[in-house]
Amino acid sequence: MDRRLSEVEYEQHLHAARELLYDYLPLTDEQWEVFKQGFKIRNYLKGDFILNEGETERFLSIVISGCTRHYVMVKGEEKSFDFSFQHEFNCSYSSFIQQEPSMFFIQALEDCVLASIHYDFLQQLYLYYPESNKFGRTAVEQYYIWREQREISLMTDSAQERYIKLMEKYPIYLEQVPLKFLASYLNVKPESLSRIRKKILDER
Amino acid sequence: MDRRLSEVEYEQHLHAARELLYDYLPLTDEQWEVFKQGFKIRNYLKGDFILNEGETERFLSIVISGCTRHYVMVKGEEKSFDFSFQHEFNCSYSSFIQQEPSMFFIQALEDCVLASIHYDFLQQLYLYYPESNKFGRTAVEQYYIWREQREISLMTDSAQERYIKLMEKYPIYLEQVPLKFLASYLNVKPESLSRIRKKILDER
DNA sequence: ATTAAAAATTGACCTATGTTAAGAAGATGC
DNA sequence: GCATCTTCTTAACATAGGTCAATTTTTAAT
Numbered sequence: 260m261d262r263r264l265s266e267v268e269y270e271q272h273l274h275a276a277r278e279l280l281y282d283y284l285p286l287t288d289e290q291w292e293v294f295k296q297g298f299k300i301r302n303y304l305k306g307d308f309i310l311n312e313g314e315t316e317r318f319l320s321i322v323i324s325g326c327t328r329h330y331v332m333v334k335g336e337e338k339s340f341d342f343s344f345q346h347e348f349n350c351s352y353s354s355f356i357q358q359e360p361s362m363f364f365i366q367a368l369e370d371c372v373l374a375s376i377h378y379d380f381l382q383q384l385y386l387y388y389p390e391s392n393k394f395g396r397t398a399v400e401q402y403y404i405w406r407e408q409r410e411i412s413l414m415t416d417s418a419q420e421r422y423i424k425l426m427e428k429y430p431i432y433l434e435q436v437p438l439k440f441l442a443s444y445l446n447v448k449p450e451s452l453s454r455i456r457k458k459i460l461d462e463r
Numbered sequence: 464m465d466r467r468l469s470e471v472e473y474e475q476h477l478h479a480a481r482e483l484l485y486d487y488l489p490l491t492d493e494q495w496e497v498f499k500q501g502f503k504i505r506n507y508l509k510g511d512f513i514l515n516e517g518e519t520e521r522f523l524s525i526v527i528s529g530c531t532r533h534y535v536m537v538k539g540e541e542k543s544f545d546f547s548f549q550h551e552f553n554c555s556y557s558s559f560i561q562q563e564p565s566m567f568f569i570q571a572l573e574d575c576v577l578a579s580i581h582y583d584f585l586q587q588l589y590l591y592y593p594e595s596n597k598f599g600r601t602a603v604e605q606y607y608i609w610r611e612q613r614e615i616s617l618m619t620d621s622a623q624e625r626y627i628k629l630m631e632k633y634p635i636y637l638e639q640v641p642l643k644f645l646a647s648y649l650n651v652k653p654e655s656l657s658r659i660r661k662k663i664l665d666e667r
Numbered sequence: 668a669t670t671a672a673a674a675a676t677t678g679a680c681c682t683a684t685g686t687t688a689a690g691a692a693g694a695t696g697c
Numbered sequence: 698g699c700a701t702c703t704t705c706t707t708a709a710c711a712t713a714g715g716t717c718a719a720t721t722t723t724t725a726a727t
């Protein structure tokens with residue numbers, strides 16, 4: 260974690276968080292006054308670890324700026340299985356859900372600002388504002404669908420197909436993620452991704 | 464769907480459903496009287512389709528007996544990506560969550576009895592009993608974790624490793640699922656699964 | 668700007684899994 | 698119980714992607 264933020268910056272980031280949250284949970288000004296107490300603005304430098312394997316994830320965060328990589332270390336190898344870009348949520352969900360040690364690392368791919376809700380605060384919300392339970396449910400539901408899509412893609416598409424689809428649907432991956440991490444996300448070695456990229460170029 | 468059930472059988476199945484639900488949502492006798500109105504006992508013969516691709520999933524079900532296979536049809540090929548065994552939930556979740564057409568088929572692998580809650584009833588529950596929102600949330604959270612585990616296994620383990628782990632952790636798959644479906648679940652062709660099984664035998 | 672370090676590419680060769688085809692073993696129906 | 702159909706296995710060959718090693722390109726540090 261990095262330098263202190265000015266009061267003004269802090270408020271700006273909080274405001275941004277409210278905007279981004281709106282689709283899930285539109286809040287009146289009064290509600291927001293309560294809600295914002297639960298937020299913490301955190302900022303990281305490129306390469307910093309936002310969460311380490313074995314730590315329990317205490318925060319559900321919104322990426323105000325920057326992007327993060329989620330990876331697991333298996334047999335001495337890093338496997339990148341998710342990224343969070345600007346305006347998306349960022350969290351080691353299974354750790355957060357269960358409040359048990361995370362199997363994953365989360366690392367800042369760029370300098371990052373996160374607006375983070377603490378687990379305990381969210382539980383309070385669930386308790387006092389039952390409708391926020393719906394917010395929690397909807398969020399997980401969205402992730403569920405995302406994971407399912409990806410699982411099916413891993414089962415049915417070749418690495419080349421996965422690369423092309425990603426390029427077409429989510430070009431941000433190509434713009435913001437180093438190829439070695441992207442390769443891992445596509446479930447191939449960097450050398451193979453290179454070959455795939457070359458093949459695609461040659462075919463044009 | 465099959466023969467009519469006797470009143471007694473119907474009540475027995477409902478009772479079983481309550482028992483199975485208990486871990487997620489313990490209910491008093493009075494609560495259960497309300498709750499059980501929302502259940503429907505459905506029964507299927509081996510091979511029946513419980514849900515077809517393109518249909519919207521209206522039910523979240525508990526498998527009272529039997530087991531089901533969830534698969535997607537891609538490029539003319541069936542890909543089995545999930546099974547529901549006795550006492551587990553059964554649902555095309557992403558379809559149910561979004562109330563949009565399912566990408567998946569669900570088929571009875573054996574004769575099946577399901578205790579099913581209708582989507583609309585569940586929404587009513589969420590509305591009138593906010594604590595049941597937690598039930599919905601917890602259920603999806605459990606599935607999320609399951610999908611995540613599987614995704615990581617698909618990324619990091621060889622087919623042989625996946626087979627061995629499955630055999631050791633969940634032998635029920637081997638007992639109840641034909642090898643051709645199991646192969647698909649492990650993301651290999653039946654011929655490859657055969658080779659893997661042979662190799663394991665030879666190594667003993 | 669210069670140098671060092673990291674990332675990306677390329678080529679030669681290897682391995683796990685896919686493909687095709689055939690036969691053996693098991694299940695199902697009459 | 699016999700015939701038929703489906704599932705499972707085996708073998709020969711093909712291929713996508715892995716491995717290892719060298720080279721080029723990009724990025725970062727002084």
